[in-house]
Amino acid sequence: MGKRIPIVEKILSANDRLATQNRARLEQAGVVALNLMASPGAGKTSLIEHTIRGLHGELRLAVVDGDVATSIDADRAAAAGARAVQINTGGECHLDAVMLQGALNELPLEEIDLLIVENVGNLICPASFQLGTHKSVLIASVPEGDDKPYKYPGMYRGVEALVINKIDLLPYVSFDMDYFRRGVEVLNPGLVTFPLSCRTGEGLQAWLAWVRDLVAGVRAKRDA
């Protein structure tokens, strides 16, 4: 490994400085931002669609979608009624603060209340890169299995909320919710969790309430 770690630390530190700039820019414009992370196919885009529709008329939403390729996700967010910017990372396995900076340039920030950044589908790499968002949210998915907190501790440790999606599939797969929750609790004690199903709609109201409270809380702090 030799000289590798110092170089990586330097890149991360440059990224963190840019993340701080992104955060200042968001705050100045009054935008509250979420960094949504998950494995491929855990339901990031579906949750975003439900969030856009569920908060329609209350909050002005925008979405930044990170993917290795295609604009499928941004197209879905736009169809659901939000402003959407797609970032294609090429081969890159995560979003970083530079990419978000570029996406922010494409958005009329003064006209946005809530920005959801949909990170690249990956349970490892995105955890290492701050973007400047207010909260990091992880989506776990029932069919992924109950051992994921144990196997991907970095991701579970670094988030401020956890959505457990696809609970409608619980009858059809082996998923021990107690074992899963014990793993989460060790890594991230007291983490707020939202078991829900984007397919049936069960549990979505609690998630939407959390998002509403978050936006109101950040604003109250700013205006205080």
Next chain:
Amino acid sequence: MGKRIPIVEKILSANDRLATQNRARLEQAGVVALNLMASPGAGKTSLIEHTIRGLHGELRLAVVDGDVATSIDADRAAAAGARAVQINTGGECHLDAVMLQGALNELPLEEIDLLIVENVGNLICPASFQLGTHKSVLIASVPEGDDKPYKYPGMYRGVEALVINKIDLLPYVSFDMDYFRRGVEVLNPGLVTFPLSCRTGEGLQAWLAWVRDLVAGVRAKRDA
């Protein structure tokens, strides 16, 4: 980005040289090796368990398990009856040829017919690192959704076989098999695929037959 790309190319080239050494070592010992890749929770370990049990008494199996943390997967492979070595990558998001080289040192290669390398759960990074195995196999999973070939083209392009796991969940999720297969066909024309369910056992025999034929084919070529 500046000087970054040349450095990355140098690392990959060093990795490829080591992969070639790994391959020579495997061939000399008469071991056929698979590199099994997938998203977190697509069913890599379950397929390995079924492969170990399905080929019991026919082929001597060993498993090298790559994970960010824990030895859950190697423990499962060992419980199913194979020799197993766990590689914990720390934060690393993929296995590389150096890691496999270290794992090969832990195995009595002369006593092994088939080695399955279970890569880290990740649909992006592992595709860039050759290990020296004979074939790369990707497991897709029905609840992940049908758009994954379009969104993770690098992974779908680089494999020699595709398992479509969890077909027992097809009645409970939105998954358009034709759309999925069209995406695969564009990236990897004629790719051999195995729709199956590790839960019900449906489709497993075709997969086991492919593994048997692969081992026999590599041996016939060696002995010719």
